[in-house]
Amino acid sequence: MQLIASTFALAFNHLPRSQFFILGSLTIVVTLAVAFWRPYVCATVVAPPANSVIPLEDYHLSKLIAETNKNLEKPPDIDADLTKNKLNELIAGEAAGVHEYLVSTGDTLISLLTQDGIGIDDITVLAQSYPTLRNLKIGQSLSWRKTADGDLQRLTWNISSRETRTYDRIEDGFQESITNLTGEWRNTIFTGKINGSFVTSARAAGLTRSDVNTVIKALQWQLDFRKLRKGDQFVVLASRETLNNKKNTQSQLLGVRLRTGSKDYYAFRADDGKFYNRDASGLVSGFMRFPTMKRFRVSSNFNPRRLNPITGRITPHRGVDFAVPVGTPVLAVGDGGVLVSKRDIAAGNYVAIRHGCQYMTRYMHLKKLLVKQGQKVKRGDRIALSGNTGRSSGPHLHFEVWINQQAVNPLTTKLPRTEELTGSDRMEYIAQVKKILPQLQLN
CATH class of the missing domain: 3.10.450.350 (Nuclear Transport Factor 2; Chain: A,)
Incomplete structure (x- = not known):
């Protein structure tokens, strides 16, 4: 900047005398014009004459400002849909000494009531008599009324949209009343x-x-x-x-x-x-506890941390091994659909059956497969013959039960069982079904 200024100064000093006076005169004229023109411009912006014509753009701007000011005059803490009657009720409630509060994080009965000047003795008696008051939850509402002396007269606890509990002062403490709404x-x-x-x-x-x-x-x-x-x-x-x-x-x-x-x-x-169903029979397909006609000896139990006899590593044993002779019929323990029926390197020939949405059973190390993928099976159907295929240390049947994608102990877990209504329960159920059936019409 200094170099530029020096250059202009050098050029200005070397101008001919005639051009020097002309340039100086122009500078003085421009300076005087700005000095006289500026007050007029400022006066026009700050205070335009009352009888002046406002351009269209300024008119719209004035209208928007007026509307904005009108909105700002509204009390910001009163909802638009709050009717006059409701507002009067709130005002009357405050005048009568009713205080309302919405429970938020960290609030306790003691902190809320002591802030309003209620004595600790009243709060202690109330909390000891009704310990559930210590379990205030966020979003619940409390309202209370004090006596003329500032003591707690009534406390109302709105637990939910259905349940309200009220605590009224009596001679020796407080009395609780519970109101439950039924929809x-x-x-x-x-x-x-x-x-x-x-x-x-x-x-x-x-x-x-x-x-x-x-x-x-x-x-x-x-x-x-x-x-x-x-x-x-x-x-x-x-x-x-x-x-x-x-x-x-x-x-x-x-x-x-x-x-x-x-x-x-x-x-x-x-x-x-x-x-x-329509005949009062249960819809749940009952399970058999064992996948064979008779019970065989358990050679290896369910164990999440079993030492694998083949690999020598600690790996979960997610099922039970039964010591069954090769060729023993293997049965489906419940109704379902065959998910898998194939040969695997580790499991040998194996079958997986899906039972409903939650249950799955698996049968491994089989000699022969008797079902195909996608086939429907009933409880007790033959699905395979036991064998010694895959990674197996001897003839046996490996059996697994999975519930909600989690392996469980087949010998101890609670399995579904078939139920049906009998006697008067069945008669009442059938009568109810006859009333509902005509309403279940398809288009």
């Missing part, structure tokens, strides 16, 4: 067709996630939901609860009908909460 249950029919997966199709028909899971669990022993085809139909009768004119998330499945191909599948809820 109105209404039956609703949901119908739909398979277009994609059953889950997405059922959700599109209006079923909740809980409803969908209940339908799958109820019918899982009768059909494979993964094999439903586009256009298959379903109809569900569910009871929904309405509380304070608002839909509640509670829902109870009463009956379902699903048609795939030309076959219909049914499930109905009984008073015990379990699902049965």
